[in-house]
Amino acid sequence: FPYNAPPPHEPVKTLRSLINIRKDTLRLVRCSEDMKLPGQESGNGHSCYNIEFTFDADTQVAITIYYQAIEEFHNGVPIYLPQDSSLQSETVHFKRGVCQQFCLPSHYVNLSEWADDELLFDMDKDIFPMVIQAVVDEGDEHVGHSHVLLATFEK
Numbered sequence: 708f709p710y711n712a713p714p715p716h717e718p719v720k721t722l723r724s725l726i727n728i729r730k731d732t733l734r735l736v737r738c739s740e741d742m743k744l745p746g747q748e749s750g751n752g753h754s755c756y757n758i759e760f761t762f763d764a765d766t767q768v769a770i771t772i773y774y775q776a777i778e779e780f781h782n783g784v785p786i787y788l789p790q791d792s793s794l795q796s797e798t799v800h801f802k803r804g805v806c807q808q809f810c811l812p813s814h815y816v817n818l819s820e821w822a823d824d825e826l827l828f829d830m831d832k833d834i835f836p837m838v839i840q841a842v843v844d845e846g847d848e849h850v851g852h853s854h855v856l857l858a859t860f861e862k
Contacts, residue, residue, distance in 0.1 A: 726841045726854040732761040733858060738815050755815040758796075760839070760856075763805045767845040770809060772796040772837040774816060775825060785855060787838045800844055811822045818825075818860060826860040836860055 735756035758772055774794040776787040789795045796814040801807055816837075818826070826836055835857050842853040 716751055721744050722856060724842055725849060725852055726768050727763045728839060728854050728856045729761045729763070730839055732759075733856065734759050735816075735860075736810075748790070753820055757810060757812060757815050758809065758837075758839075759810045762801075762807055762809060762841060763800060764803050764807065764852075766849065768801050768804050769798050769839050769844040770801065770841045771798045772814070773840065774836065777833055777834050778835065778838075785853070787835070787840060787842075787855075787859075792812045792836070821860075823862075826862065828857070828859050830840050852859065 736759050737753040738757060748783045762770075763770075771787075772795065773787040775791070776789045776794070779786045779788060797809060799809070799811060801809075825834075828835060837858040837860070839856040839858070840853055841847040841855075
């Protein structure tokens with residue numbers, strides 16, 4: 708590690724989070740043949756993918772995926788704005804539960820339409836290739852509480 712570990716006698720504080728996206732489960736799944744883009748023929752080199760991951764929620768949650776998005780803060784709450792309104796999924800609502808699977812077959816990303824530099828995060832532009840935002844969707848006690856997963860793509 709590039710940093711020193713804390714002494715073993717130092718107390719550890721538990722982080723309390725209502726939502727946890729399990730980043731090790733995030734994956735791209737190639738769309739099935741019947742989900743091809745309109746006007747797209749099989750074998751023409753275009754690849755569309757669905758986004759899948761597992762998450763835990765101690766409350767109702769609303770999940771949205773953004774692509775090519777910038778981050779802004781309004782009253783301390785992060786807001787993600789894609790460069791184009793077509794570069795985001797619909798918002799999907801889930802009830803509380805553990806080991807829930809996010810899979811939205813109607814939503815896909817076609818990476819063949821992206822330039823190579825759009826697949827990676829560029830600190831100069833502050834544009835995130837993919838943002839998954841899970842926001843608490845019940846009550847006023849936890850307004851603004853969310854779990855955000857920032858991701859890039861590898862060829």
